[in-house]
Amino acid sequence: EAGVVQSPRYKIIEKKQPVAFWCNPISGHNTLYWYLQNLGQGPELLIRYENEEAVDDSQLPKDRFSAERLKGVDSTLKIQPAELGDSAVYLCASSPDRGNTEAFFGQGTRLTVV
Amino acid sequence: AQSVTQLGSHVSVSEGALVLLRCNYSSSVPPYLFWYVQYPNQGLQLLLKYTTGATLVKGINGFEAEFKKSETSFHLTKPSAHMSDAAEYFCAVAKGSQGNLIFGKGTKLSVKP
Numbered sequence: 001e002a003g004v005v006q007s008p009r010y011k012i013i014e015k016k017q018p019v020a021f022w023c024n025p026i027s028g029h030n031t032l033y034w035y036l037q038n039l040g041q042g043p044e045l046l047i048r049y050e051n052e053e054a055v056d057d058s059q060l061p062k063d064r065f066s067a068e069r070l071k072g073v074d075s076t077l078k079i080q081p082a083e084l085g086d087s088a089v090y091l092c093a094s095s096p097d098r099g100n101t102e103a104f105f106g107q108g109t110r111l112t113v114v
Numbered sequence: 115a116q117s118v119t120q121l122g123s124h125v126s127v128s129e130g131a132l133v134l135l136r137c138n139y140s141s142s143v144p145p146y147l148f149w150y151v152q153y154p155n156q157g158l159q160l161l162l163k164y165t166t167g168a169t170l171v172k173g174i175n176g177f178e179a180e181f182k183k184s185e186t187s188f189h190l191t192k193p194s195a196h197m198s199d200a201a202e203y204f205c206a207v208a209k210g211s212q213g214n215l216i217f218g219k220g221t222k223l224s225v226k227p
C-alpha cells in the first residue's frame with residue numbers, strides 16, 4: 001500500500017513569492033491534515049479535512065495561507081506571499097476515518113524562504 | 115486543553131543500554147496517547163498508541179510505553195538500544211478518538227557504540 005505522498009520534497013523561494021505544496025493521502029483515507037514543523041519543534045496542526053470539508057482551520061494564518069481538497073482526495077496548501085518565517089517543514093498526514101486519531105505522515109516538504 | 119511535555123530535548127545512551135524517554139501530558143478528558151519516531155528528512159512513523167484498556171502498550175522495534183494516569187505520564191522504554199534507534203521521538207496527546215494530535219517538542223535520541 002502506498003503511503004502519503006508529498007511534493008515537492010524541497011523548495012527554495014524568495015520572500016514575497018507564492019508557493020504551493022501538494023499531498024496525495026493514502027487511498028480510502030477520509031481525514032487529511034496539514035502540519036507545520038519548525039526546526040527543533042513538534043508538528044503543529046494547520047488544517048484538518050474530513051473529505052472535502054475543512055473542519056478545523058483555526059490555526060491556519062488565513063491572511064497568507066490557503067488550502068483546498070477538491071473531490072476529497074488530493075490537497076494543496078498555498079502560501080502567498082511567503083515570508084522568511086515560513087521556512088519550515090510542511091507535513092501532510094491522513095487517517096482512515098473521523099474516529100481514528102492515528103495519523104500516517106508523508107515525508108514532508110522542506111521550504112526555505114530567502 | 116491538551117498539552118505534552120517531553121523532558122530532555124536530547125538523550126544519549128550506549129548501545130545495549132536501556133532507553134527511557136519521558137512524556138507527561140495534560141488533558142481535560144481521558145486522553146489518547148501516542149509515540150512517533152522521525153528519522154532525518156523523513157515523516158513521522160507511529161511507534162505505539164494508548165487508547166483504552168491495558169495500560170502497558172507494546173509497539174514496533176521493541177519499544178513499549180506505560181500509561182500512568184496518577185502521574186499523567188506515558189514514558190517510552192526499550193530494554194536494549196540499537197544504533198538504528200537514533201532518531202527524534204515525539205509524544206502526542208489527543209482528546210479521545212475525535213481530537214487532533216497535540217505534539218511535544220521532541221527528544222533526540224543518540225546511541226553511542
